[in-house]
Amino acid sequence: MAIPSPTHPCWQRLASGSLSRMQTQHLGTQFLIKNMERSKDPLADKAQAIRAYFAKWERLLAHEIQQLASL
Numbered sequence: 001m002a003i004p005s006p007t008h009p010c011w012q013r014l015a016s017g018s019l020s021r022m023q024t025q026h027l028g029t030q031f032l033i034k035n036m037e038r039s040k041d042p043l044a045d046k047a048q049a050i051r052a053y054f055a056k057w058e059r060l061l062a063h064e065i066q067q068l069a070s071l
Contacts, residue, residue, distance in 0.1 A: 003054045003065055010068050015046035018071040024064050028057065 004010050019033050032053050036046055054061060054068070 003051065003058055004068060006048075006051055008069075010071065011047035011051050012043060014050050014068070014071060015043045019050065021071055022064060022067055026061060026064065029053075029061065029064055 015036065017037075019036055022029070022033065024030060024033075032050070036050065039046055041049075054065060058065065
């Protein structure tokens with residue numbers, strides 16, 4: 001499954017707090033979630049960082065990527 005495009009609204013939703021609802025056993029993704037919760041960065045920067053993470057680790061995160069559009 002491919003990750004959504006950079007303009008997809010899911011990235012803004014995830015950056016706004018929906019990321020914390022993601023079900024994952026992947027330690028790196030758990031760290032990402034905690035870092036985004038604590039981050040004071042603008043939403044656009046957080047959304048870009050989240051997408052970059054999923055783009056980099058796409059092969060390992062099939063279960064998490066399936067959840068992106070529904071969160």
